[in-house]
Amino acid sequence: MPRITIPNKPFDLFYRISTPSKRDKAKEIDEEYETILFFHPFWVDSFHFYPQFDDPTFYENYNLIAFDAPAHGSTKVMNISPDPVTWSYHATLVKEALTILHIPSVHLVGSTMGCCPAMHFAAQYPDLSKNLIMSAPPALTEATNWSLTFRESMHILINAVKTRDGEPLDAITSVIFDYNATSHSKRLVKDLEEEYIQLTRSRLLNGELNGDITVPIIISLALSRKHIISDQQAINLKCPVLVLQGTLEGWEENDDQWVDMLEKTRRLYTEQNDGKVCDMKRVVLEGCPRWMTLTHPDLVNPIIHKFLSKSESSISSDPTQDLLQDLQIRDTNTINENHDNEQKTISDGGRRRSSIKKPLSPRDKTEFGIQPPQNGIGKSQSSSIGQVMQKDKATVDPPIIQTIPSGSGGASDGVKVKVEVVMKVD
Incomplete structure (x- = not known):
């Protein structure tokens, strides 16, 4: 490629x-x-x-x-x-x-x-x-609910990578597809979602997705x-x-x-x-x-x-x-x-x-080392964001997040903000 x-x-x-x-x-x-x-x-x-x-x-x-x-x-x-x-x-x-x-x-x-x-x-x-x-x-x-869901998803990502647990990543993929493609799309969209679930898990296992x-x-x-x-x-x-x-x-x-x-x-x-x-x-x-x-x-x-x-x-x-x-x-x-x-x-x-x-030229997944679907992989087996948050009782150590400029629709003032991702689930 x-x-x-x-x-x-x-x-x-x-x-x-x-x-x-x-x-x-x-x-x-x-x-x-x-x-x-x-x-x-x-x-x-x-x-x-x-x-x-x-x-x-x-x-x-x-x-x-x-x-x-x-x-x-x-x-x-x-x-x-x-x-x-x-x-x-x-x-x-x-x-x-x-x-x-x-x-x-x-x-x-x-x-x-x-x-x-x-x-x-x-x-x-x-x-x-x-x-x-x-x-x-x-x-x-x-919307506030989407901002909160996005923030929770990033914390789930941090902890899933830290523990090398692919199931929480399935929930992130599912909520992104549901939000952007809706839950009433064709079976082909669900198949594509399943493909991205597998690809994300593969990237976690081969080290491409790391903390x-x-x-x-x-x-x-x-x-x-x-x-x-x-x-x-x-x-x-x-x-x-x-x-x-x-x-x-x-x-x-x-x-x-x-x-x-x-x-x-x-x-x-x-x-x-x-x-x-x-x-x-x-x-x-x-x-x-x-x-x-x-x-x-x-x-x-x-x-x-x-x-x-x-x-x-x-x-x-x-x-x-x-x-x-x-x-x-x-x-x-x-x-x-x-x-x-x-x-x-x-x-x-x-x-x-x-x-x-269906795509005329399907994706070449050999580089990802994708195996045939197994039980526990896919939307039908994945948990929701809320379920993952309830299961995750650990305190997530904040990773090093790069300093990024603040943005707005107005003039750019070059202000720098330091973002720390810290979350504790009671």
């Missing part, structure tokens, strides 16, 4: 690549085609985007590339990083990898937490970024999930921006913060650019979960393709171009509603049926 060793950094980045001339086993891009760069969500890896890699609309017309983040998937971490490994830092690692691979520019697509490195990449490297698409980006303020190096990185990435770009960085973005959001399970009022943030950015952009209008759109897809790029590719992929392929003239002349026009949405009672810079699909209130299909 292809990897890129980042000079003077302890990372050996695994990457998944597909080109129009070589879908499988490609190692470099076809220079005559543009490139789409995908940033995967927290806890999973680049295989998350297989519905896009398997879509001929993409693999016949674009180079496709996705890197496994540090401490995720098949990326190797050889030593403790001297720098805080945040999502912004991950964007700089990917930039170095693209330079090594001689990739001059990219269209950016991020899913959930993967939107964080995508937006930081667009802000830090505007000349390399052609478009920015963020599917279910994190909001600055999240000295990789767990601090995972927690550092989790803590930087709200470190989005500042207002001024958003205004200075050169590329068009599309935000995709949904409405049903897993969605909450806090996600509407992106309505306000986009509106504020448009207003400030107009004020600072003599009345010009920036190209930032928001599309709301009724009945879709957070991981809609995985669960509903039949709806999401055409929107992504249309946004990427629109001409320069349409960008300047029609900033409110309807991305949903002419798309075949199969739900029977669905109509399109179009407002300024925002489009919605409005259904009859029902849940959209998942369109996920």
